[in-house]
Amino acid sequence: MSEGRPALRIRDLVVRYGRAAPVICGVSVELDPKEIVGLIGASAAGKSTLLRAIQRLVEPESGRIFLYGLELTRLPRAELRGARRRLGMIFQEHALIERLTVMENVLAGTLGRTGFWRSVRRRFEPEDVEEAFDLLERVGLTGLEDSRCDELSGGQKQRVGIARALIQHPDVLLVDEPTASLDPATSVRIMDLITEICSERGLAAIINLHDVPLARRFCPRIIGLQDGGVVFDGPPSALDDAVLQRVYGDEAISTQADATADGETVGH
């Protein structure tokens, strides 16, 4: 991690699935180290696709992506695995392996540096196991190490997902709708945890959020995506009704109304 360079630099990114119209058309964004960006936009605006393209789960059609100066878009497959470890991803529906224990799910985050046979025999490095215990304590799951993940609540599962991303030792967190399946109070606690951890560890993060008040409250910088293009980039204070209208189109009014009705997320 070299200081001075942007944590993440995306230039003229274009992504499309098959022959359909591009989902991301010419996005350019820079993320400073330790910067937390909230990405908002309607459901088909391309928020998830943008994160997936950074991880190269979808191959961009054109454009370049740099992680602390390392060009991800040019990396050969073999080196990509190593680079992916530096991008910790937290998923909308946790994406945990339900039938494995909390501990196994967290340790799954070390698979990028654990050999195949060690993983088969569940012989993880002692320092990884120790770190997993520490991380579980940090996310508030002490005592649940041996529970199977299908026994946990939605919020607890998301905490396991956070621990799994952190044990990768990422430089940047990519967070895709972390609160989508959670109730408002739990959503706030999870956002609290994610942003606290980012500042503790000096991580930059892109957080996709469908909930505008939540983005306002937790993200010092907000980017609005509409039809695969950036239509807003600025602090929450600049996010007025006109901007929301531009980001969400006709959806804007109802989104705001829903969010305010939650009560839990109003106090920004």
Added chain:
Amino acid sequence: MIESAVHRGVILGGLALYGLLVLVTVEIDPARIAEGLSRTGAFFVGWLRPDFVTRWTDIRAGLLESLAMTAVATAAALLLSVPLGLGAARNLVPGPVYTTARGVLAVARAFHEILVAILFVAMFGFGPFAGVVTLVLGSVGFLGKLLAEAVEEVDPAPLEALTTAGASWGSRVVFGVLPQVMPRVMGLVLYRLDINFRESAVIGLVGAGGIGATLTTAVSRYEFESVSAILILIIGMVFGAEVIAGRLRQRLL
């Protein structure tokens, strides 16, 4: 239904002629019918008086051989079908591997066990080895195909999460796929164990060893009491297997 009287006449006449020809062609021998009826009687009488004792040594050897064939064949088939099943899952492997593995599985399932058993008996001679090979082939086709389908249905999200953690293909399979398909695989193996036992009785009829061989011998000697005993034992063992499988399933899942 048929309105024209002429058509009706032609059709009825044709049917009558056909029936006559059939009667003439099939040799109906009253003597053989009488003999068969008396044997049917003997069969039912034998069925009511199962004799476990007279041929017990043969029956015991046949049953043990069938059990051994079943166990060996199912275990070998499981080992072979895991790589084939993973290779035949579209979400895990590139196109050529997929096509090859699917092809192998299709060939393994192409012929009925009896046909395969006849071929293997011709190749390896009479006895349980031909039977085991037959059962392995059939079980690989069965387990491999169903395993591949189970793998294709796994939740892709955890797999993607492992990819983003930088996990290798092998680790993704071990952590992301196997835990998701394990209950299904357990169920399939237990079910196949059951099928293989019954199947081992059938392929014995064409000389591939096991309790089926004992059964054929008893039938050809007209020892219906022993036949009855063997059939009762097969039913009992299949039933017992069902109970044990049920218990195991509860314990494992």
